[in-house]
Amino acid sequence: MNLDPGVENLPYSCDIDVRDFVDIVSIMQQYDLGPNGALVMAADLIASKIDEIQNEVNRVNPDYLIVDTPGQIELFAYRSSGRFLIDNITSEEKTNIFLFDGALITTPVNFVSIALLATSIRLRLNLPTVNVLC
The missing domain is CATH 3.40.30 (Glutaredoxin)
Incomplete structure (x- = not known):
């Protein structure tokens, strides 16, 4: 699962892509933000769509779910929305x-x-x- 809404090209194909739920360009235009501000806002918007994302995980039903987080690790690890996603993506072991x-x-x-x-x-x-x- 790609969890980076700002990536333009992925070096792999993914079954679940957060860009299907959150569009960074639309966020920049709608809220008059630059790329960094839009990434911060996107992190919170992704958390607000946790039910849709979890439904997509359930649909794919992988044996293992590898989640690729944003390269700007502070956007994920140091914001409450990152911890929220970890807590709410259903999995037996993480x-x-x-x-x-x-x-x-x-x-x-x-x-x-x-x-x-x-x-x-x-x-x-x-x-x-x-x-x-x-």
């Missing part, structure tokens, strides 16, 4: 997979910085976390 971008891990300081961000996200989302270097 795990966070945090991707360490190998291009950023070029020095020990960068590695520690990303590791601290991953820890902050783990604490914020209150989910078991698997860190993956890619």
Whole structure:
């Protein structure tokens, strides 16, 4: 499931796409917002459509649901709407997979910085976390 309303092209095909529920361009035009403000508003609008999104998950009925969150992690992890989505997308077990971008891990300081961000996200989302270097 793609949960990033601002992505233009996905490098994968997804069964559930939040862009079917929230249109970032319409939000910018309707509320006279720039891209960042529209992404913030979209996060809350996505949460307001949780029932529709859950119905789509139920329709697809996947064995596993991998949710790709926005690359601007603060839009998801640090807003109450992100926690709301985690709590309300029905699943027996949930795990966070945090991707360490190998291009950023070029020095020990960068590695520690990303590791601290991953820890902050783990604490914020209150989910078991698997860190993956890619």
